[in-house]
Amino acid sequence: MSGLPWLTLLIAVPFIAGVLCLFVSASGARWLALIGTLLDLAISIYLWVAYNPDAAQWQFVEKYPLGGGVNWALGIDGIALVLIVLTAFLMPICIGASWRSIEKRVAEYMAYFLLMEALIMGAFSAQDLFLFYIFFEGGLIPMYLIIGIWGGIERIKASYKFFLYTLFGSVLMLIAMIYMAGTAHTTSIPALMAYDFPKQVQTFLFLAFLASFAVKLPMWPVHTWLPDAHVQAPTAGSVILAGVLLKLGGYGFIRFSLPMFPEGSAQFIPLMFVLSGVAVVYTSLVALVQRDMKKLIAYSSVAHMAFVTFGLFAMNTQGIEGAMMVMLGHGLVSGALFLCVGVVYDRLHTREIDRYGGLSDNMPGYALLFMIFTMASVGLPGLSNFPGEFLSSVGTYRASSWAAIVATTGIILGAAYMLWLYWRICFGTQRNADAAAMPDLSLREWWLLGPIALAVVWMGVYPESFMRPFHNDVARLVARLDRVAPAGDSHLTLGHMNMGAMH
Amino acid sequence: MIPRFTAPLLPELMLSIGGTILMLVAAFTGRRGTALVSWLSVLLLLGATVALIGPPSHTGPVFDGMVSADLFASFGKAIMFPAAAVAIIAAHGWFERGTEHASEYAVLIVFAAAGMSVMVSATSLVALYVGLELNSLAGYVLASYRRSDERSAEAGLKYFVLGALASGILLYGISLLYGFTGTMSFTGIAAAFGRGAPSLGLLFGLVFVLAGLAFKASAVPFHMWTPDVYEGAPTPVTTFFASAPKVAAVLLATRLCVEGLGPATDAWRQIVIFAALASIFLGAIAAYGQTNIKRLLAYSSINNVGFAMIGLAAGGARGASAVLFYMAVYVVMTVGAFLCVLWMRDTEGRPIESIESLSGLAQTRPAFAAAFAIFMFSLAGIPPLFGFWPKLVVFNAAVASGYVALAVAGILGTVIGAYYYLKIVKVMYMDEPAAPYGRVRQPVQGLLILVSALLVSPLGYLLIGPLGSLSDKAAGSLF
Numbered sequence: 007m008s009g010l011p012w013l014t015l016l017i018a019v020p021f022i023a024g025v026l027c028l029f030v031s032a033s034g035a036r037w038l039a040l041i042g043t044l045l046d047l048a049i050s051i052y053l054w055v056a057y058n059p060d061a062a063q064w065q066f067v068e069k070y071p072l073g074g075g076v077n078w079a080l081g082i083d084g085i086a087l088v089l090i091v092l093t094a095f096l097m098p099i100c101i102g103a104s105w106r107s108i109e110k111r112v113a114e115y116m117a118y119f120l121l122m123e124a125l126i127m128g129a130f131s132a133q134d135l136f137l138f139y140i141f142f143e144g145g146l147i148p149m150y151l152i153i154g155i156w157g158g159i160e161r162i163k164a165s166y167k168f169f170l171y172t173l174f175g176s177v178l179m180l181i182a183m184i185y186m187a188g189t190a191h192t193t194s195i196p197a198l199m200a201y202d203f204p205k206q207v208q209t210f211l212f213l214a215f216l217a218s219f220a221v222k223l224p225m226w227p228v229h230t231w232l233p234d235a236h237v238q239a240p241t242a243g244s245v246i247l248a249g250v251l252l253k254l255g256g257y258g259f260i261r262f263s264l265p266m267f268p269e270g271s272a273q274f275i276p277l278m279f280v281l282s283g284v285a286v287v288y289t290s291l292v293a294l295v296q297r298d299m300k301k302l303i304a305y306s307s308v309a310h311m312a313f314v315t316f317g318l319f320a321m322n323t324q325g326i327e328g329a330m331m332v333m334l335g336h337g338l339v340s341g342a343l344f345l346c347v348g349v350v351y352d353r354l355h356t357r358e359i360d361r362y363g364g365l366s367d368n369m370p371g372y373a374l375l376f377m378i379f380t381m382a383s384v385g386l387p388g389l390s391n392f393p394g395e396f397l398s399s400v401g402t403y404r405a406s407s408w409a410a411i412v413a414t415t416g417i418i419l420g421a422a423y424m425l426w427l428y429w430r431i432c433f434g435t436q437r438n439a440d441a442a443a444m445p446d447l448s449l450r451e452w453w454l455l456g457p458i459a460l461a462v463v464w465m466g467v468y469p470e471s472f473m474r475p476f477h478n479d480v481a482r483l484v485a486r487l488d489r490v491a492p493a494g495d496s497h498l499t500l501g502h503m504n505m506g507a508m509h
Numbered sequence: 510m511i512p513r514f515t516a517p518l519l520p521e522l523m524l525s526i527g528g529t530i531l532m533l534v535a536a537f538t539g540r541r542g543t544a545l546v547s548w549l550s551v552l553l554l555l556g557a558t559v560a561l562i563g564p565p566s567h568t569g570p571v572f573d574g575m576v577s578a579d580l581f582a583s584f585g586k587a588i589m590f591p592a593a594a595v596a597i598i599a600a601h602g603w604f605e606r607g608t609e610h611a612s613e614y615a616v617l618i619v620f621a622a623a624g625m626s627v628m629v630s631a632t633s634l635v636a637l638y639v640g641l642e643l644n645s646l647a648g649y650v651l652a653s654y655r656r657s658d659e660r661s662a663e664a665g666l667k668y669f670v671l672g673a674l675a676s677g678i679l680l681y682g683i684s685l686l687y688g689f690t691g692t693m694s695f696t697g698i699a700a701a702f703g704r705g706a707p708s709l710g711l712l713f714g715l716v717f718v719l720a721g722l723a724f725k726a727s728a729v730p731f732h733m734w735t736p737d738v739y740e741g742a743p744t745p746v747t748t749f750f751a752s753a754p755k756v757a758a759v760l761l762a763t764r765l766c767v768e769g770l771g772p773a774t775d776a777w778r779q780i781v782i783f784a785a786l787a788s789i790f791l792g793a794i795a796a797y798g799q800t801n802i803k804r805l806l807a808y809s810s811i812n813n814v815g816f817a818m819i820g821l822a823a824g825g826a827r828g829a830s831a832v833l834f835y836m837a838v839y840v841v842m843t844v845g846a847f848l849c850v851l852w853m854r855d856t857e858g859r860p861i862e863s864i865e866s867l868s869g870l871a872q873t874r875p876a877f878a879a880a881f882a883i884f885m886f887s888l889a890g891i892p893p894l895f896g897f898w899p900k901l902v903v904f905n906a907a908v909a910s911g912y913v914a915l916a917v918a919g920i921l922g923t924v925i926g927a928y929y930y931l932k933i934v935k936v937m938y939m940d941e942p943a944a945p946y947g948r949v950r951q952p953v954q955g956l957l958i959l960v961s962a963l964l965v966s967p968l969g970y971l972l973i974g975p976l977g978s979l980s981d982k983a984a985g986s987l988f
Contacts, residue, residue: 028879071974072970072971072973072974073973073974073975073977073978076970076973111871111872114871114875125893136901139892140892140893140897141892143891143892143893143897144891144893146891147886147891150931150934151934154935154938161939162935162939165939166928166931166935169927169931170924170928170931173891173924174924177920177921177923177924178920180901180904180920181904181908181913181916181917181920184904184905184908185908187905188905188908188909
């Protein structure tokens with residue numbers, strides 16, 4: 007491996023491009039942002055290729071002391087790697103999605119997006135507790151500005167709600183981090199992942215981290231900021247919010263809550279399953295009655311994220327790998343669905359479902375791609391969300407059959423609201439003349455949605471290329487959780503298949 | 510050749526002698542000498558800062574333990590002198606339009622700096638009182654400096670009346686402490702407190718002295734004067750009040766609590782905890798309805814003093830170090846924010862103070878708005894800005910001493926407080942542009958805004974190492 011500090015570059019490239027954006031014209035900023043994000047994508051692809059899943063757990067490690075006990079410590083394992091690749095993949099698409107729809111204060115907009123990318127990359131690759139917190143919290147500022155400046159009519163309220171909700175969740179985590187650093191005498195995340203805190207303390211630490219990650223993910227009942235933020239944010243803002251920022255919550259559970267507080271986590275499995283179960287059923291039903299496309303997809307995000315918590319707190323290999331795959335699949339699909347909403351919104355400037363209908367007649371290309379993403383969201387085998395939802399359900403079943411029953415109803419409800427949404431928008435009679443007159447996808451829009459569609463198919467057909475990097479990391483996590491993992495009531499036994507007879 | 514015994518007091522000597530000479534210069538040159546006197550005062554303050562290197566920071570007790578020339582005091586002075594210099598620069602172009610003798614402004618700041626210098630060095634109640642009064646008297650005059658302006662006169666009067674009351678309370682406390690211990694020196698008082706349970710008289714003395722100091726630091730419940738005085742005083746004066754004297758008061762309280770009242774820690778800790786939490790929450794909640802930016806920043810300063818006091822409540826060298834770290838960063842953020850307020854002028858150069866006038870600043874003056882936003886996010890303690898770190902340091906100290914509940918309460922206060930800082934950012938970035946401000950042609954002030962914005966930007970994290978070890982060493986000199 008060459009000696010370049012790749013992870014620092016991964017953070018520095020968008021940061022520098024973002025600062026430069028402030029000093030150039032609108033079109034200059036657009037190109038600069040596109041080049042910056044593509045460069046970051048190239049770096050992340052290099053990381054993906056150069057990452058050796060069978061070698062050490064932490065790779066591309068860098069460490070420079072900043073003084074005061076804080077280190078500029080970066081390093082990634084397979085879990086962080088795939089999330090970094092997801093982020094880097096979605097970012098140029100976000101820039102492209104904003105190419106025309108953002109007309110005022112373009113340079114600022116691009117700058118905030120790039121700064122956000124830098125902060126997200128930092129959060130995924132930080133190996134120091136406080137460094138992680140700085141990146142994790144820092145992402146609030148650009149997102150606050152993006153929602154507040156370029157958002158819809160209710161943008162101010164939504165931006166405040168987003169900021170204060172997430173800040174409130176995070177500060178409790180900060181106190182827990184301070185306590186952990188003081189008790190364990192280290193701020194290194196890998197060291198803390200192997201440190202055993204006393205059981206009673208783990209309870210409080212887990213709750214403090216839960217406050218932060220539950221808001222971020224979001225889990226029911228602290229999800230209410232999400233629909234507001236999504237509906238008001240510009241298209242690209244929604245894409246990055248759903249595609250990447252929510253994943254920080256799931257990443258937090260995998261990186262902090264589970265390995266650092268195994269007993270604390272195990273203690274709260276019933277709570278997590280109940281919250282996830284309510285989220286799956288309740289938010290799916292809420293999604294069913296939405297009139298606003300973005301709100302519907304926002305609620306579906308909450309339901310999908312519940313699969314992540316189901317899988318994670320099943321504490322077995324299938325569950326955790328499933329949770330990872332749900333995060334990746336949902337990142338692609340929800341991002342793509344928000345883009346699909348953006349496509350028609352740019353034409354008709356409304357998100358009201360009733361204003362559309364029969365778009366498959368005049369926008370066949372759009373209807374095709376929208377269909378792929380709808381099916382993926384429903385969990386059709388062969389598309390990206392299936393491996394995740396399947397594995398996560400299997401894992402949940404191994405932990406608790408009741409939880410699995412509730413979780414799988416979510417898949418049915420998910421099919422209901424997504425298919426009904428698709429039917430109302432793309433099929434049926436063309437009730438509205440203006441909707442019927444909309445032109446099909448432009449070349450730029452094909453370039454935005456096409457790559458995601460390919461990735462969705464790839465992930466569905468051969469998920470192993472995405473799962474390979476984190477197999478070993480999940481195995482390590484499962485080994486650590488072994489002593490507390492729920493026994494389950496399903497009493498699974500391995501069947502004895504006669505492999506010889508099959509040939 | 511400087512006589513040896515004066516070497517530890519070199520900064521104070523420079524300020525008092527230099528200040529006296531400058532006062533004469535100001536008296537003889539009148540309005541013509543404004544620029545000369547103010548630049549000389551800036552030089553004097555910077556020279557005094559440089560003079561801190563060497564004996565003034567390593568000698569220890571001088572004048573039979575009246576004052577101590579140690580690293581703790583020098584750390585405070587190294588923050589306060591430059592802050593005072595900035596307050597002088599902030600006044601450039603401010604008083605010219607009025608009828609006042611602008612040149613005495615700089616001299617008064619120099620005298621106030623001399624007073625603060627004695628405050629942070631004081632190791633006896635006499636020196637404490639002398640320093641505090643020297644600083645306050647200069648402050649009263651400064652608050653009412655624009656004497657033709659009703660608000661300024663009102664601010665000065667209010668400050669004077671309440672300040673005199675606080676001094677009275679302080680003196681009463683000092684007399685009780687002296688009466689019950691028979692000594693004025695901090696170490697003597699500590700010895701008296703160390704002899705078994707403190708008597709009622711000593712406790713009363715302790716409470717009164719802390720009340721007097723809380724007034725100077727504008728900690729709740731002795732904060733009432735702050736919003737009115739900050740609003741009424743001319744903005745350069747407010748810049749000064751919010752920065753250096755606050756540091757002096759907080760550091761003085763720290764030294765007194767540690768050196769003088771150390772054995773009675775349990776007695777004062779509950780007072781400090783109450784004042785800290787009350788300041789944080791009142792500062793955060795009362796700022797909600799404000800429409801005047803200076804009033805809002807006044808509440809912000811109350812809020813921030815609360816956080817510094819959490820460090821004091823945590824106790825020990827770590828807590829004291831956290832206080833120092835917090836105040837150092839606080840001064841940079843506050844001075845920067847007030848310099849921005851100073852630049853809020855209409856096209857004819859008249860100052861504007863309403864928050865509304867900031868509307869859409871990001872579109873009319875992007876760099877100005879960016880700097881202001883950096884100060885606001887930093888004061889709110891949102892990472893990745895550097896204002897986050899001092900908050901982390903004080904909470905760290907509190908948790909390390911076992912005061913987890915205090916840290917949790919304090920950190921919830923930051924969330925409440927974040928709202929009004931966000932409101933300013935919202936007004937600047939998300940509202941439609943209001944009438945644009947006039948240009949202020951003060952390149953030095955612009956440079957200062959830039960430098961302080963860079964210091965509290967993420968670049969500030971590079972300073973954690975040096976600033977942290979310096980504040981650790983400075984706090985160590987108390988123990």
